[in-house]
Amino acid sequence: MPDQQGRRVPGLDRPLQPLTVGTSALGADPGDEALAEMMVSGRLRQLDTSNNYAGGRSETLIGAALKQAPDGVTVFSKADSDPGTGVFDGDRVMRSWEETTSRLGVETLPIYHLHDPMTITVSEAMARGGAVPALVALREQGLVGAIGIAVGGGTMVEDYIRTDAFDAVLTHNRYTLVDRRAEEILRLAAERDMTVFNAAPFGGGILGGSPRHATRYGYRRVSPEFAAHVERLRALCERWGITLAAAALHFSLAEPRVHSTVVGVTSAERLAQLESLADTVIPDGFWADLAALGSPPPSPID
Ligand SMILES: NC(=O)c1ccc[n+]([C@@H]2O[C@H](COP(=O)([O-])OP(=O)(O)OC[C@H]3O[C@@H](n4cnc5c(N)ncnc54)[C@H](OP(=O)(O)O)[C@@H]3O)[C@@H](O)[C@H]2O)c1
Secondary structure, three states: OOOOOOOOOOOOOOOOOOEEEEOOOOOOOOOHHHHHHHHHHOOOOEEEOOOOHHHHHHHHHHHHHHHOOOOOOEEEEEEOOOOOOOOOEHHHHHHHHHHHHHHHOOOOEEEEEEEOOOOOOHHHHHOOOEHHHHHHHHHHOOOEEEEEEEOOOOOHHHHHHHOOOOOEEEEEOOOEOOEOOOHHHHHHHHHOOOEEEEEOOOOOOHHHOOHHHOOEEOOEEOOHHHHHHHHHHHHHHHHOOOOHHHHHHHHHHOOOOOOEEEEEOOOHHHHHHHHHHHHOOOOOHHHHHHHHOOOOOOOOOO
16 A cells, blocks of 8 residues: 555544455345454454435444454545435434444544435525535534545536535545546645545456446446547556456556555455455556556546
């Protein structure tokens, strides 16, 4: 893993790690208790979850595992809209917070994000009684160290960043080997000295190289031109003796404006692979050859 000085985040008594384990799929399988235990006791003990991941099971399993975990585990979570009605006001943020902290068995969190606020406008979120003032109140009470915005698509992230209410941002699928549309997000965040999480460096799987994910990027079907570009990338990686997954991970890890890269982990095998991918050394010349491949065709996400 690149030897970066970990960023200091208010509410976190240790430096932020450059790699965060994504747990959106944790709890989808009945045997995931064991995976949660490995996540909190392994080498990469910094986890990203959310109130709605696997209908709450992701947080529940992490909470159960934390009871037996050694010290030094960091968990970030997110407030979600009401799953039945889509309501996402200040009251809902407080209920989401109570659910999350009770499942995780914690009283405070270092970073707490507003997650996918698609059912409300930015103005509604910012208004009195809205979701953002509730997050700000949690920060003022010292219950969360920092508040973040975690969403992808359109210009919503930029609009939230420009409110200057947030300390952190999580972007996903938009700063990878084949997509750079988060450039503006990174620029705005750097201007404000925000903590930046870059999630989904494998674009949800295709850049991990597994044939199972070969037809989708950012959870949408890819065009034949896009698939052909990924194929050229894979061939380039092969010529340099590295895997596509290693290149995809290190593309994000090497970006100084990204403070932590969030990778989705679905099994013990993937967790072990992630640790060894993080240790892969990418030959310097690879990045010049990557640039020489030219711009990728548009990815299927907005
Ligand atoms: N709005 C938000 O806040 C938001 C949105 C998106 C993501 N996130 C966070 O970011 C995390 C990552 O997102 P993501 O899981 O969608 O995308 P990702 O990290 O780009 O892709 C993860 C997928 O890549 C495959 N993979 C992982 N390691 C691999 C390896 N070593 N070799 C080959 N394939 C590998 C796995 O597929 P299989 O194991 O199935 O083969 C895994 O499910 C999420 O878990 C979540 O924590 C947050």
